[in-house]
Amino acid sequence: MIFLDHLTAVISVFFRYYKHWLSGLIAVVIITMGIMAIRPLIFMQVLEAKTLDARFGLNHLPKEANDVVLIGIDDASLKFFGDNGVSWPWPRTFYAHVLDYLSRSGAAAVLFDLLFYQPDLDRSESDGQETDNIFAEAIAKNRSVVLGAQLSEEPLGFDYNLKSAGITLVNSNSSSRSIYQSILAPVHPLAQSAAFLGIINITTDPDGIIRKVPLVYRFDDYILPQMAIAGLLASGHTLKRYLPKEGFLELDDIKVPVDRDGYYHIFWYGRKPLCETLDCIPFSAVIQSASAELTGEQPTIESQYFKNKMVVIGATAAGLMDLKPTPVADISPGMEIWATILLNFIHRDFFHTASGIWNFFRTVFIAYIAFLILTRFSGLWAHLLTLCLPILIGLESLYFWQYHRLSVSLVLPLAGFLGTYSYSTAMGYLVEGRSKRQISRAMSRYLHPDLVQIIAKDPDRIEMGGKEVDATVLFSDIYNFTTISENFTPQELVSHLNHYFSDLSRFILDHSGMLDKYTGDGIMALFGAPLPNDEHAFLACRAALDHRNFSCKLKEKKYADVSDKFHQGTRIGLHSGKIVAGNIGSTRRMDYTAIGDTVNLAARLEGVNKIYKTQIIISESCYQVVKETFICRELDYLRVKGKKTPTRIYELIDEREERTHYDWIETYEHALKVYRKGDFSTAADIFAALAQGAIADSASAVMLERCRYLKEHPPESWDGILTLEVK
Numbered sequence: 083m084i085f086l087d088h089l090t091a092v093i094s095v096f097f098r099y100y101k102h103w104l105s106g107l108i109a110v111v112i113i114t115m116g117i118m119a120i121r122p123l124i125f126m127q128v129l130e131a132k133t134l135d136a137r138f139g140l141n142h143l144p145k146e147a148n149d150v151v152l153i154g155i156d157d158a159s160l161k162f163f164g165d166n167g168v169s170w171p172w173p174r175t176f177y178a179h180v181l182d183y184l185s186r187s188g189a190a191a192v193l194f195d196l197l198f199y200q201p202d203l204d205r206s207e208s209d210g211q212e213t214d215n216i217f218a219e220a221i222a223k224n225r226s227v228v229l230g231a232q233l234s235e236e237p238l239g240f241d242y243n244l245k246s247a248g249i250t251l252v253n254s255n256s257s258s259r260s261i262y263q264s265i266l267a268p269v270h271p272l273a274q275s276a277a278f279l280g281i282i283n284i285t286t287d288p289d290g291i292i293r294k295v296p297l298v299y300r301f302d303d304y305i306l307p308q309m310a311i312a313g314l315l316a317s318g319h320t321l322k323r324y325l326p327k328e329g330f331l332e333l334d335d336i337k338v339p340v341d342r343d344g345y346y347h348i349f350w351y352g353r354k355p356l357c358e359t360l361d362c363i364p365f366s367a368v369i370q371s372a373s374a375e376l377t378g379e380q381p382t383i384e385s386q387y388f389k390n391k392m393v394v395i396g397a398t399a400a401g402l403m404d405l406k407p408t409p410v411a412d413i414s415p416g417m418e419i420w421a422t423i424l425l426n427f428i429h430r431d432f433f434h435t436a437s438g439i440w441n442f443f444r445t446v447f448i449a450y451i452a453f454l455i456l457t458r459f460s461g462l463w464a465h466l467l468t469l470c471l472p473i474l475i476g477l478e479s480l481y482f483w484q485y486h487r488l489s490v491s492l493v494l495p496l497a498g499f500l501g502t503y504s505y506s507t508a509m510g511y512l513v514e515g516r517s518k519r520q521i522s523r524a525m526s527r528y529l530h531p532d533l534v535q536i537i538a539k540d541p542d543r544i545e546m547g548g549k550e551v552d553a554t555v556l557f558s559d560i561y562n563f564t565t566i567s568e569n570f571t572p573q574e575l576v577s578h579l580n581h582y583f584s585d586l587s588r589f590i591l592d593h594s595g596m597l598d599k600y601t602g603d604g605i606m607a608l609f610g611a612p613l614p615n616d617e618h619a620f621l622a623c624r625a626a627l628d629h630r631n632f633s634c635k636l637k638e639k640k641y642a643d644v645s646d647k648f649h650q651g652t653r654i655g656l657h658s659g660k661i662v663a664g665n666i667g668s669t670r671r672m673d674y675t676a677i678g679d680t681v682n683l684a685a686r687l688e689g690v691n692k693i694y695k696t697q698i699i700i701s702e703s704c705y706q707v708v709k710e711t712f713i714c715r716e717l718d719y720l721r722v723k724g725k726k727t728p729t730r731i732y733e734l735i736d737e738r739e740e741r742t743h744y745d746w747i748e749t750y751e752h753a754l755k756v757y758r759k760g761d762f763s764t765a766a767d768i769f770a771a772l773a774q775g776a777i778a779d780s781a782s783a784v785m786l787e788r789c790r791y792l793k794e795h796p797p798e799s800w801d802g803i804l805t806l807e808v809k
Contacts, residue, residue, distance in 0.1 A: 106457065110449040113501040117494055118442055126493060128289040133492040135291075135409040137483050138350040141431075143359050149428045150421045151391050152362040153180070154398035155196075159366035160568065170402075170568075174202045174213040176369060177395075178220035181227065183372035184393055187385035191226040191317040193280060193309060195396030195404070195417040198229060198268040218271035228312040231267040231279040233301055238264035260300040277316040280309030282416065284406065292408050292419060294345040297331055297338070298324060310423035313392055336427065339434050348422055349431045355411045356418040357398065365395070392428075394421050400575050401568025413572040433487040441491040448475060449498035456503070471499050548664025548677070553610030554622040554656055554704060555676065555684035556595065558586065560603045561651035561692065566644065578644040579603065585649065586629060593625040598675055603648075604688070608676055611663040619658045619707040623734055626654045626698045627712075633697075655688030656734070657701040683729070686722040690731060690806070694718070695780030698734040705732045713738050715747040716754060717781055720804040728803045733781065746777050753785070758802030762789040 120126055160170055177194070184192050202210035202217075221227045267273050281299045286292050299306045307315060314333060315321060323332040326344040330337045340346050352359065363383060371381035396417025397404040405413040426432060448471060455467045475495045482488040560566075560582075567575050583605070587597055590607045594615060598606040609625075610618030633649040636642060642650070659680035667673050687699045694717055705714055714732040721728045735744060753768035766789035772782035788804075 106453045107450060109505060110446055110453055110498070110502060113449060113505060114442060114445045114494075114498050117445060117497045117501060118438070121494065124288045127287065130491060130493045131287055131289060131291065131293060133479075134293070134489055135350075137479075137489065138409050139353040140480075140484065141349065141351050143351045143425070144429045144431070147360065147425055147429065149391055150360065150424050151388060151393050152357060152360060152417060152421055153365055153368055153393060153395045154357065154362050154415065154417070155365045155396065155402065156398045157400070157568075157571075159364050160399055160401070162364075162366040171203065173205065173208055174198070174217035175208065176365075178213075178217040179372050180365070180368050180395070181217070181220040181224055183368065183375065183385060184388050185220070185224045186375075187388035188390060189226070189388045189393045190390050191228065191277075191313045191392050192224060193228045193230075193313045193316075193392070193394045193417075193420060195230050195280075195282060195309060195394060195420060197232060197266060197282075198272050199231075199266040201269050214269060214271050218275040221272060221275035225277060226316045227276050228278050228280040228309065228316050229268045229272055229276040230282045230309060231265055231306070233262035233281060233283050233299060233306075234264045234266060235261055236263060238266070260302065262299070262301045265301060278307060278312035280312035280420075281306050282309050284416070284419065286407070290407055292348075292406050293350075294341075294347045295419070295423070296344050297340060297346050298344070308423075310420045310427070313394075313420070313424060314427055317392060333427065336430060338427065339432050341435070346423070347433065347435065348419070349426045349433055350409050350422060351425070351431075353410060355414050356421055357415070360421065362398070392421075392424050394424070396420075399568065400570055400572045401564060403564070403567075405572055413576075433483075433489055436482075436488060436490040441494050444490065445494045445498035448495040449502040452499050452502040453505075468499075468503060472496060475499070548662040548666055550660055550662050551611050551614060552618070552659070553608055553661050553663065553676070553680070554618045554658040555661065555681050556590070556605070556607040556609065556622050556626065557601075557655045557685045557688035558605045558607075559601075559653050559688050560648050561653055563603045563648070563651070566647060566651075570644070578648065581643075582645040582648040585632070585645070586652070589625045589629045589632070593621040593628075595621065595625055606681075606685075608661070608663065611661065611676060612674065619656075619704050620711060622656050622658075623700065623704070623708050623712055626656060626734060627737065629654070630697055652697070653688055653691035654698045655684050655686070655691065655700075656698070656704050657684035657687060658704040658707060659683075659701075679725075683722065683725065686725070686806075687731060690720075690722065693806075694733070694784050696733050700732050700734050702730040702732070705730075711738055712736065713744055713747070715744075715750055718754070718785075718804055719758070719802055720806060723806050746772060746779070750779065750782060753782070757785065757789060760800045760802075762793045765789050766793065 163169075163172060163176075181192060202213045204210045221229075267279060268276065273279065283299065284292055284295060287294075295308060297308050297311050299308065307321070311321070311333075319334050321331070321333055323330075324344075325331070326340050326342055329339060329341070331340050331346070332338070338346060356362070367382055371383040371385075374381040375385060394417045396415055398415040398417075404416045406416050406419060408414045408419065410418070452468050452471055455471075459467060475492060479490050479492050482490050570578065583600065586605060590597060590605070593609070594613075595607045595609045596612060598608050607622075607625075609615065609622040615621065629649070629652065633652060636646040636649055639646065657680050659678075661676040661678045661680045663676040664674065666675055666677060683701060687701060691697060691699055696717070699717065700708075700714065708714075713735045715735060717731045717733050719728055719730050735747075749768060750772055753765050753772070756768065757765035766786055769782045769786040769789060772779045773786050
């Protein structure tokens, strides 16, 4: 009877509240479906990835993780050989010497995370072909060497027989097609001697971090292993099956989890670079030990140290630019990625990702619990109990990660919790003005503030495609950047670049320009877009000249810092014309940018500066607009790479105030006319006077050398147009 009384009470409560609970469940399911629908968006992926990064911080290297050794081409090694008269790139005999040492030690495999796609250089003391052959012989003797190769989507052409470098995958259900058209593979003697070629292509997640890599790549009729897989195959392992649709790759008896696209999600160790927790030996120390052993001296590193170990050789010096962003560090040497994957495979450190269905029901459950708490309790208790749910979500995800190596979503249930909480407390806020606020937050990161306000007032402007407008495009770059950067750590280099970009950006923004993007050590900027401005060419020229004047003043400083040198080596290209500017991209990600021939030519003109030793080059269309306001001189008549139509190029010199200081320009233009008529001797005499006189004009020196060459090698037909074969 007591049981029946309790059952009757439960049924009574159910029928009293079931409509309310059912409506709540429907609302929760709708909220969860909405959350699952936005899950593919960039910001959701980034948030989820960041929570995964936090879990990586709980991982630790296995205590016996001595299976992999890193040999780094670091700044100390570059300095050591530089002090001994050997500059980068080093002769291939260096690698042969180290490889012979590793071969004698009995290393399981040696992976070169370096690209040897060009023949070695001829030096005063060595022949490039001979040094390549010496290295190839060392590779052939070892029989377990993997050389790096890089696939390209550009049709660069290749003439390699990749049959021996590829692998056979009979047991595979991958239907992916190759997106690559060419390969940068080692030169023939090296490629033919290697056990495998290891592909080093890497793609980043939407936030620019590397968390996953393909294990194999399809190229032409071949299947090529990624660098770490190639190393394992070279050491004697066997690749049996590759079934991405079923979620795994089988290596020997190891089932490695992959996603349906064939990507392997790396199991990162801790929150420190691998070189701080694993042995990372300077290349110079290894080569000194190899030399010591041959001369009978005591080596610093005993050869037995490498016995049965996987050895990865790669660049760690900042100037060599093989630095990648990973969850472990903002900048990590590329070889640490392959070493981490090797450790994953050797120690079977893999993790799985929970399915979408499981995460869906987890989200519904958490959101519905939040709904019940908010509707069954009131006041402070309701909020306190509800706020306990995020803690439970965190503890649950931690449990699955620590004890089952399973990554369950943190973002989805938290989003479900917040969605349900907001559903009952802030419906009005979510409906009214939500669109404008989201657009302003998203676009203010990369667009001009004025444009953000315009779009916020009219959200319908956010659509695919763009609009054709008249504008001036500016490209900048730093001369000799790689050489300067070799002397600094990645952190120092980033600091110097930030200082440099802060000053350079100021000149662009002060003249109503828009910073479209940072291109490594350069900038792309737009004048006249996104907001129309009839003065765009004048504004761009003034920005360029103001920066040049700023850089000239820096030369007066007694001590110039690194960013000052960057400014002094800045080259700028300007071109005015039609561009297509707008939100360009995909439905999942859009960026406001510009495309078109105007953009391409501006980029080419920036690069032409290095030919004429100039700082600012403008196009003919830009010159025709500003010639009455600025002093310019015609530099040449040429075809840039990728363009059939020739164009006149001009050097932007100064504001047009007094011309007396620039009378020599008429002399240069006269020499140019004589040069185009084919009278190279007379033109050479005039250019020589400008180059070697008080003016010491660098462009005249360039034209002088060209005239001398044309005198000795007269062209069969002469139209006065220079065709550039490089960018």
